[in-house]
Amino acid sequence: MTKAIEIENLEFSYATSDGGRVLALTNIDLSIESGEFVSILGPSGCGKSTLLYLMGGFISYENGRILSHGNQVTGPGPDRGIVFQQFALFPWRTVLRNVTYGLEKQGVAKAARIERAMRLIKEVGLSGFENSYPSQLSGGMRQRAAIARTLAVDPDILLMDEPFGALDAQTRGVMQEQLLRIWDATGKTIVFVTHDVREAVYLSQRVVMMSKRPGTIKEIVQTNFDKANDVEADEQFNRAVSYVSSQVRSEYASMEAS
Incomplete structure (x- = not known):
């Protein structure tokens, strides 16, 4: 493969x-x-x-x-699709029109792109907000819209x-x-x-x-x-967190020493 x-x-x-x-x-x-x-x-x-x-x-x-x-x-x-830390949405477009943006550029027919966008908007938990603008959304909702927009072009x-x-x-x-x-x-x-x-x-x-x-x-x-399962109570999870944390700390310590 x-x-x-x-x-x-x-x-x-x-x-x-x-x-x-x-x-x-x-x-x-x-x-x-x-x-x-x-x-x-x-x-x-x-x-x-x-x-x-x-x-x-x-x-x-x-x-x-x-x-x-x-x-x-x-x-x-x-x-390859990318999702940035900052919510890279077009402020003048609604959630729906942000999600359909890439599909428009690909030449997907209007009915098909709206259908796909609405399905993704539902999947990311934004149903009812498709006609809202980014300024009307919380940070988490804006990031959901950004993820939906990236997923739209598959x-x-x-x-x-x-x-x-x-x-x-x-x-x-x-x-x-x-x-x-x-x-x-x-x-x-x-x-x-x-x-x-x-x-x-x-x-x-x-x-x-x-x-x-x-x-x-x-x-x-x-x-x-x-x-x-409840990962906070999972011994394997907590061991991994402890180990990875110690390795990251050692890199910071090395930076300070150099």
Whole structure:
């Protein structure tokens, strides 16, 4: 079976204002199976969001290669959809017209795109708000609309850059559960960047832990456990959270010592 994402010997650097270059990522090797849920975790500045944008084709890289379903990533493509931390909705469009936007660009007939959009609006729990504007919605509702808009064009891979980072704890928990339901229902491959250890361990099948800059993959932790149970009381979950937390702390300690 073709991997959803394959990254081989990836290196990325960026230019500075004085004409120099900063090495942001080095020696990145990662394979992600189709239908897998993988989180990327690491200290601030380690390049985890940069790695996500490289997978999305939004940034060019110098060395190594990135494949999406066996095809070289040379730019954005319909096989990969991205959900940003900030609610990237058009403020002048209603929820319905935001969700149908990508379908309009694809030339999907009006009746078909409205039908698909309304189904997704229902799936993300926004029924009754399809004619509302983003300014009339809470943060959690805006992010649900953004997820529905990304799902509307039916990408194989969802790339999510701290999508719940700006939400309060209660809303964040609701959104995490909803995302797991969407993943279970659609079988999408999800790559999820977060700073939150518990979130990473709870949502993912694997947590990719990155080192301080220049970011490289320090370790990949398997986090498969029964999410249907009360995870807070699950010994395997709490062991994983404790271990991953200790590894992240060690990277921060290394940053402070250097």
